[in-house]
Amino acid sequence: MTASDAVEEPGAGALKRPEELRSHQWYGTDGLRSFSHRARTRQLGYLPEEHLGKPVVAILNTWSDINPCHVHLRERAQAVKRGVWQAGGFPLEFPVSTLSETFQKPTPMLYRNLLAMETEELLRSYPVDGAVLMGGCDKTTPALLMGAASVDLPAVFLPAGPMLPGHWRDQVLGSGTDMWKYWDDKRAGLIGDCELAELESGLARSPGHCMTMGTASTLTAAAEALGVTVPGASSIPAVDSGHERMAAASGRLVVDLVRRDVRLSRILTREAYEDAVATVLALGGSTNAVIHLIAMAGRSGVRLTLDDFDRVARTVPVLANVRPGGRHLMEDFHFAGGLPAFLAQLTDLLNLDRPTVAHSTLREQLAGARVHDTDVIRGRENPLAEEGGVAVLRGNLCPDGAVIKHIAAEPELLRHTGPAVVFDDYRTMQRTLNDPGLGITADHVLVLRNAGPKGGPGMPEYGMLPIPDALLRQGVRDMVRISDARMSGTSYGACVLHIAPESYVGGPLALVRNGDLITLDVEARTLRLEVTDEELARRKADWTPPPARYGRGYGALYTEQITQADTGCDFAFLSREGDVPEPYAG
Structure with missing residues (x-):
């Protein structure tokens, strides 16, 4: 099954009645507050029959004019809305922090937890029954999933997709990886300013995140391995028409999940995180995934440690021949079969009987997946490396x-x-x-x-x-x-x-x-x-401790609350156990 196909209903019991929807307490009661909420929704231009009794879907969009990885997500949000409408839901788009890897200083990692907190509180405080999480640039994937897992609503993650391959003269370029390579060539005197100017124009030639197996591709693949995307979604090039079809399919899917009350806690299990770790290591993926997956698992109530990564790394081969550890790029990986074909090479190492958002089991999701290029996605008999990449x-x-x-x-x-x-x-x-x-x-x-x-x-x-x-x-x-x-x-x-x-x-x-x-x-x-x-x-x-970096503001909160790398760099007050009451909307 491909990302643009219909998805199977995962099945979680009887369908919710309209009065059982979370949004019903905002819209459907006889009180003054519901009267006010309906009146204000009319103010937005909607008739009651357009939203009353329907699953309300939040579309969390990390689009911005300064994030080239996500510059196409404004259009993709329209496709998600189309899918939600088609399935009988009511979509509402919410802008959230964009975390542009390229431009945000000192580092977007400083703000990952801020987006996670924004995601959690937005989903909790508004009249929504489920969510489509639109991200892809490095920190957006973990942040959105951390926040959504903490609220535990039905949710689908929509990967932004990799950009097209770069080109310079007779060379195919991989963003990031070839940037470092040719910058060192410039410092070594092997190329000059003219060549560097040409490289600037050819390195990143379309919307989308890095098309190497960098942090963005690694984490969107991890999200797909976790089971929170439409199958095959993580490797579709950002500008491919299949990406828009996947966006619409995500909208249809989340409405079904709401009706069946398939929450993230049913998907993000210990077994799912174990499979995500195996996936990252077999991809030769980014070291950043270690920190992010530990933090994401913690929000799901799953204790993941560095020892889990090392244990799995000793048993998992590297099968993705993708830069920087290999030779090819993400578009090659996609047309070689994408993550479904890749995971089909690892079935003996995966928990195949766990559910995903699209299927009753991962086994069903991978059925029929085939590799179309055995140099890009290697078989077990011909690995890129015998052990995992980290x-x-x-x-x-x-x-x-x-x-x-x-x-x-x-x-x-x-x-x-x-x-x-x-x-x-x-x-x-x-x-x-x-x-x-x-x-x-x-x-x-x-x-x-x-x-x-x-x-x-x-x-x-x-x-x-x-x-x-x-x-x-x-x-x-x-x-x-x-x-x-x-x-x-x-x-x-x-x-x-x-x-x-x-x-x-x-x-x-x-x-x-x-x-x-x-x-x-x-x-x-x-x-x-x-x-x-x-x-x-x-x-x-x-040894004398250095002076504090921040005297006030978010930086001071960050410094007070951030945990160390081995425990995921989450905020201590967000990662600890404890109940958070549902807001009273009446």
Whole structure:
């Protein structure tokens, strides 16, 4: 079954009667408030017969003029509305925060939880029975699903879709991945300003998110694996007509879910999250998915840990030959069969009897899925890598864990010992990286600290530290780099990320000194600072906490409430257990 086809009713008992709809308490009673609500709905231009007794569907739209990943979602919202009307529902579109990965500073990760909070409170406080969540740019997928899971209404996620492949001369370009590659070529003197100007025009040539297996594609694939999208939705190119058909199908589907009272808690189970982890690892997906899936699972009452990722990674092969770990792009992946065909290669590793929003079981959803290009979607007999694309590291430098996307690193660096060159913040690194006096060689380990959840602030994507210009000119294209930051899912290299606890709160990364030896051993899953425990204790006793980043505002709330990377970087007050009463609409 494809994303543009009709979807099977998953079945959850008797259909809801109109008076059982959540929106009924706003519109359907005999009280003054319902009279007022109906009058104001007439003010909006709707007759009572257009909405009374019908499922009210919120369309949460992250469209904005400054988000190129979502610039087409204004049109797609109209297709969702068409589908809702066709199924007998009443659609209402709500603009929500856009979180543009490209433009929002210091990082949209600072605002992921703000969108999650906005989603939760909007769905709770308005007269809606279900929702279509429109996102795709990196942080929007987890934020929308975190908020919706906390409210637990019927919901369908609508992925924004990848942009078309880029082109420059005879090269097919992948956004992000080739940006880093050619920028390094420019710094190495291999191309000039004219070539770079041409690349600017060819790198991103349509609406949609990155068409590599970056964070956006990884997380929309995870959403589909979780079972909250129309089947096949996650890889449809943003400008393909199939994307509009999928949007209309999402609108029809959510009305059916409301009538059957199929809430997100029925879909987002422990088994669903286990399958999403396996999917991300088999895709060779972004390390960012580790943080986001842990946070999403927490909102669903499921405890997911770094150890779960490492355990699954040792049993799951990488089967997606997609950049940055492979060769192809998301449009190739889509026409090779998309996620249904991909998951059909992993059925022995998946929980096939769990429900999705579109089918009674995942088994039914994958029935008949076929691979049309076995180089793009590999079979188990010909994997891109024998183990999943992300490894979890432990050691005295990261007692609460760290991650590395080892399939995107030079193999000879996966076991390496070298002296540290330490940068206390990103700006200092930018200013001093090329100082000849530092004497940086390819054997050194570049260390960036104060770039974590609190220190960044917001844990920016600084983790792919640049290689010094002099080394680039010598042909060096990878070095061991470690930080408490994240990196773009389109990035590559031997970059150790998400070190927890972060340096800003006194984690061991704060105690590293220039010249200290650091040992990375991916096979052994270890990251170690070659310093005695006694010396580390002395350094910790001398450590002074840095000053607060924010004196007031959202940044102060963020700093007070944010958790560390290993627990998902959610707000403590949002991730804890506790009841929230339904609003009284009478």
